[in-house]
Amino acid sequence: MCGIVGYIGHSERAQDVILDGLRRLEYRGYDSAGLAVLQDGKLRVVRTVGKLVNLESALRDVPLGGTIGIGHTRWATHGKPSEQNAHPHVAGTVAVIGNGIIENFHTLREELSGRGCEFKSDTDTEIISHLIDEQRKQGKGLLAAVRAAIQHLDGSYAIAVIDEEDPEEIVIAKNGGNPIIVGLGEGEQFVASDIPTILPYTRTVLILHDEEIGRIRREGVEITTFEGAPIARETRHIQWDPVQAEKGGYDRFMQKEIFEQPRAISDTIGPRLQNEDRIDLDEIELDPGFVRNLQGIQLVACGTAWHAGLLGRLLIERIARIRCDVDLASEFRYRDPLLTAEHMLIPISQSGETADTIGAMRHGMALGARSLAICNVHESTITREANSVFYTHAGPEIGVASSKCFTAQVVALHLIALELASLRGILTPDRLRDEIEALRRLPRLVEETLGLWSHVEAIARKYVNARDFLFLGRGYGFPVALEGALKLKELSYVHAEGYASGEMKHGPIALIDDGLPVVIVANQPSVYQKVISNAQEVRARGGAVIAVVEQGNRDASNHADDVIAVPAAPEAHGAVLATIPLQMLAYHIATMKGTDVDQPRNLAKSVTVE
Numbered sequence: 001m002c003g004i005v006g007y008i009g010h011s012e013r014a015q016d017v018i019l020d021g022l023r024r025l026e027y028r029g030y031d032s033a034g035l036a037v038l039q040d041g042k043l044r045v046v047r048t049v050g051k052l053v054n055l056e057s058a059l060r061d062v063p064l065g066g067t068i069g070i071g072h073t074r075w076a077t078h079g080k081p082s083e084q085n086a087h088p089h090v091a092g093t094v095a096v097i098g099n100g101i102i103e104n105f106h107t108l109r110e111e112l113s114g115r116g117c118e119f120k121s122d123t124d125t126e127i128i129s130h131l132i133d134e135q136r137k138q139g140k141g142l143l144a145a146v147r148a149a150i151q152h153l154d155g156s157y158a159i160a161v162i163d164e165e166d167p168e169e170i171v172i173a174k175n176g177g178n179p180i181i182v183g184l185g186e187g188e189q190f191v192a193s194d195i196p197t198i199l200p201y202t203r204t205v206l207i208l209h210d211e212e213i214g215r216i217r218r219e220g221v222e223i224t225t226f227e228g229a230p231i232a233r234e235t236r237h238i239q240w241d242p243v244q245a246e247k248g249g250y251d252r253f254m255q256k257e258i259f260e261q262p263r264a265i266s267d268t269i270g271p272r273l274q275n276e277d278r279i280d281l282d283e284i285e286l287d288p289g290f291v292r293n294l295q296g297i298q299l300v301a302c303g304t305a306w307h308a309g310l311l312g313r314l315l316i317e318r319i320a321r322i323r324c325d326v327d328l329a330s331e332f333r334y335r336d337p338l339l340t341a342e343h344m345l346i347p348i349s350q351s352g353e354t355a356d357t358i359g360a361m362r363h364g365m366a367l368g369a370r371s372l373a374i375c376n377v378h379e380s381t382i383t384r385e386a387n388s389v390f391y392t393h394a395g396p397e398i399g400v401a402s403s404k405c406f407t408a409q410v411v412a413l414h415l416i417a418l419e420l421a422s423l424r425g426i427l428t429p430d431r432l433r434d435e436i437e438a439l440r441r442l443p444r445l446v447e448e449t450l451g452l453w454s455h456v457e458a459i460a461r462k463y464v465n466a467r468d469f470l471f472l473g474r475g476y477g478f479p480v481a482l483e484g485a486l487k488l489k490e491l492s493y494v495h496a497e498g499y500a501s502g503e504m505k506h507g508p509i510a511l512i513d514d515g516l517p518v519v520i521v522a523n524q525p526s527v528y529q530k531v532i533s534n535a536q537e538v539r540a541r542g543g544a545v546i547a548v549v550e551q552g553n554r555d556a557s558n559h560a561d562d563v564i565a566v567p568a569a570p571e572a573h574g575a576v577l578a579t580i581p582l583q584m585l586a587y588h589i590a591t592m593k594g595t596d597v598d599q600p601r602n603l604a605k606s607v608t609v610e
């Protein structure tokens, strides 16, 4: 996950402030780093692969003196980690650093190449530097050039730009889920991807919103819309203590992690979706012959990761048409499973240290199955022992209850299903393109879904005193119902059951009583009518229905006491979107009850015993 830092001031400390900021951003994970400083009016750029110590040691030999500069830690999306792909990217007199993903990267690159641009890297950010340079050559000042250049970009990004020809300013721009903020000092200003990075220097910050551009000069900051309309943004005074700073201003890690989901998803899919017509998954080393002869796939996981596995089974069977089983890792060994060398075993684990998942993986591998782990933690036991690994790039998850790692696991399984289908030759090029396009849209839909925070809080207030909850769903909605119930139990200690909605009549219907809240996951068009008929049965017995539906649904309010509308999306993505308000519901009920959201009683982040 990339990090941005910038500095403009009077003293020649640009290099030191930038390195210090990059150190504070290290937690996001990165594979290369670089900075550009204007020294004696000329752009000087230093970039290195690997950890920051490499950049620091390169700069020790040739330190850069200057009062303005930008720096970046890069986590590879377009192109491998290398010095050439590290930021800043220079075109003409302009240097650019950027976070996020430019979705129309290929089209723009072809157009720019056609106009004679020569590319030195594989990155999408280099495109931006050339677009700005073109505008500069037409005589525009830096701000106008950036404004004109970004009109061509589709995607979600935050950028910072400096220019030899305009040495008195840094220009920044933002669109989509990549934060960028400005710290205001006395005669000096700081730019960063998050607030904690600049807290040693100033506590006064300005936050850039989507579709805004900032011009940062020593004496102040101007913010405008992409179209150029001035914006009077109020500054915020930050009073966080060091622990709050780590939480990035959120009250709790779990809240921060819920809000990090657009980035966790885009960082997980980004490097694998650099092309419009194919998925880049060489890292998982799937042999096409092995995939064609597969007799089956076995998923093993615990808790939330098992819920991701239930969604994974649906994705793999529907997309790749391979028989897929999903087991609780703790049960797997005890059913004498029938795995062979023609099976693929997929352990799913955020931590990579869950004892039952490790045990299940070892057992499956001993039977001859090839293992492909889905994991968020490098160098964990599961990643060391598996035959290959698909890393989710959700970043560190501190809250004990899993949120962003779940949604990252689901998109990981979606990509694996598509790769298996491609290797088996059963995906038409058109279908694959559509799937890739839809996956690329998902982070934005998740971002939009985060806007439900206050609406869900109001619903939580209504039901905070309920002693029991029921969660129902069908198809992709069933694992979502299980996950919603687990989150509520974990965070608020309220008893909650998740059920396949068709099972309601086979038992749980006996629980329905006056006012029992029943959450119905009903944003799946293919099963909507069936799920809604369960809602009617609940209300006929006095239960209260909270329905999660697609935006634009005008029917649900006839059958539900409360409606939560998430963006319309293909059904697999709908599962991700429906999960988010359920995470919020659990979070709000827990905070209203005053439980310890980040460290619920009796729970551990990694369950390293069986």
Ligand code: M6R
Pocket (backbone or CB within 6 Å): 302, 303, 304, 305, 306, 348, 349, 350, 351, 352, 353, 354, 357, 400, 401, 402, 403, 490, 603, 605, 606, 607
């Ligand atoms: O680290 P893992 O993904 O292997 O952990 C599996 C479960 O222990 C974990 O998902 C647990 O259920 C969480 N507390 C869920 O919020």
